[in-house]
Amino acid sequence: xxxxxxxxxxxxxxxxxxxxxxxxxxxxxxxxxxxxxxxxxxxxxxxxxxxxxxxxxxxxxxxxxxxxxxxxxxxxxxxxxxxxxxxxxxxxxxxxxxxxxxxxxxxxxxxxxxxxxxxxxxxxxxxxxxxxxxxxxxxxxxxxxxxxxxxxxxxxxxxxxxxxxxxxxxxxxxxxxxxxxxxxxxxxxxxxxxxxxxxxxxxxxxxxxxxxxxxxxxxxxxxxxxxxxxxxxxxxxxxxxxxxxxxxxxxxxxxxxxxxxxxxxxxxxxxxxxxxxxxxxxxxxxxxxxxxxxxxxxxxxxxxxxxx
Numbered sequence: 001x002x003x004x005x006x007x008x009x010x011x012x013x014x015x016x017x018x019x020x021x022x023x024x025x026x027x028x029x030x031x032x033x034x035x036x037x038x039x040x041x042x043x044x045x046x047x048x049x050x051x052x053x054x055x056x057x058x059x060x061x062x063x064x065x066x067x068x069x070x071x072x073x074x075x076x077x078x079x080x081x082x083x084x085x086x087x088x089x090x091x092x093x094x095x096x097x098x099x100x101x102x103x104x105x106x107x108x109x110x111x112x113x114x115x116x117x118x119x120x121x122x123x124x125x126x127x128x129x130x131x132x133x134x135x136x137x138x139x140x141x142x143x144x145x146x147x148x149x150x151x152x153x154x155x156x157x158x159x160x161x162x163x164x165x166x167x168x169x170x171x172x173x174x175x176x177x178x179x180x181x182x183x184x185x186x187x188x189x190x191x192x193x194x195x196x197x198x199x200x201x202x203x204x205x206x207x208x209x210x211x212x213x214x215x216x217x218x219x220x221x222x223x224x225x226x227x228x229x230x231x232x233x234x235x236x237x238x239x240x241x242x243x244x245x246x247x248x249x250x251x252x253x254x255x256x257x258x259x260x261x262x263x264x265x266x267x268x269x270x271x272x273x274x275x276x277x278x279x280x281x282x283x284x285x286x287x288x289x290x291x292x293x294x295x296x297x298x299x300x301x302x303x304x305x306x307x308x
Contacts, residue, residue: 007234011246014227014234019253021215021223023261028215034083035194036204041216042075042191045224049184052225056180064181067173071182072189074166080194081159084201088152095251097156099132104164105244113168121241124284128248131276134269135251167243171235179232187228245281252277 001009029037050057086094103125109115173182198204206212235243252274 004237007237008242008246010230011234011238011243012249014230015247015249016253017222017227019250019255020257021218022250022254023257024211024215024218028212031209031212032206033202033204034086035080035198035202036206037212037216038079038083039191039194039198039204040206041220041224042079042187042194044216044220045228046184046188046191048221048225049187049229053180053184056178057184060181060185061177064177065185067169067177068182068185069189071166071169071173071186072191072193074162074169075186075190076193076197078159078162078166079190080197080201081155081162085152085155085159088150089156094152094156095135095254096133097153098160098163099129099248099251100157100160101164101167102132102244102248103129104160105167106241108164108168109240117241118287120287121284124245124280124282124287125241126280127283128245128277128280131273131278131280132248132251134273134276135255164244167235167247168240170232171238171240171243174232174236179229179236183225183229183232186232187224242284245284248277248281 025037082094082098085097089097106117106122106125110117170182170186231243255270255274
């Protein structure tokens with residue numbers, strides 16, 4: 001199995017874990033405030049990563065620390081906007097608007113980094129985007145109706161922007177720095193930002209019930225420490241647009257989990273949406289081979305500087 005194939009498979013497994021644990025997190029938030037939950041989760045994850053990867057932290061260059069801090073800020077913003085937005089908007093809108101990162105990644109790459117995106121990749125992204133809408137927005141709910149836009153919707157759009165930039169920046173960072181360092185630094189900086197700003201943004205409190213403890217342990221270890229390590233390694237060999245498309249599978253896995261665990265039936269519309277997301281990913285993977293966006297490829301100016 002090639003490293004690229006391994007990277008894609010591991011990113012799918014990451015997304016599976018994130019989607020499956022959505023039910024666990026949703027249940028825990030009955031006993032703990034969102035930002036408090038994020039801070040505790042991230043602190044535990046950072047401690048585990050620091051312990052596990054401590055041998056890789058002996059020599060940290062200034063650029064490594066800057067990349068780690070930037071990634072930490074993006075994670076802090078992404079999770080902060082998402083959880084805060086849920087207070088004011090519906091879960092379906094939140095899931096859909098968060099998924100905007102799927103289409104924002106190729107837009108950012110084209111507009112800011114001047115990368116050319118293969119038309120098959122664009123078609124795959126649009127297909128997955130339509131599927132995301134059908135899966136997460138119930139029929140009759142006016143997600144595009146400007147009169148229905150509220151504070152929570154705007155916050156969640158901020159989350160999508162932050163996560164879109166995070167995918168791109170992490171992909172660039174792991175081309176020049178060890179993925180172990182990126183996994184540790186981004187989580188540590190995010191934990192610091194969450195811990196410092198949390199008390200300023202909410203009146204944090206928690207009932208330390210079994211479901212809260214279970215959710216924190218699972219999300220800190222699997223969804224953060226392990227998942228961020230895998231993502232940092234995998235994005236060395238995976239184009240950012242492919243990573244964004246794979247992450248569109250999260251609501252699909254969440255939907256499947258809700259069906260089996262909560263017996264939630266979403267109907268044929270959601271099933272069509274899930275099928276379109278899968279189709280968009282397959283279309284991009286099989287047809288969307290983009291030379292300009294291949295992992296490790298450098299812009300012409302950087303190629304000259306590196307002498308390759």
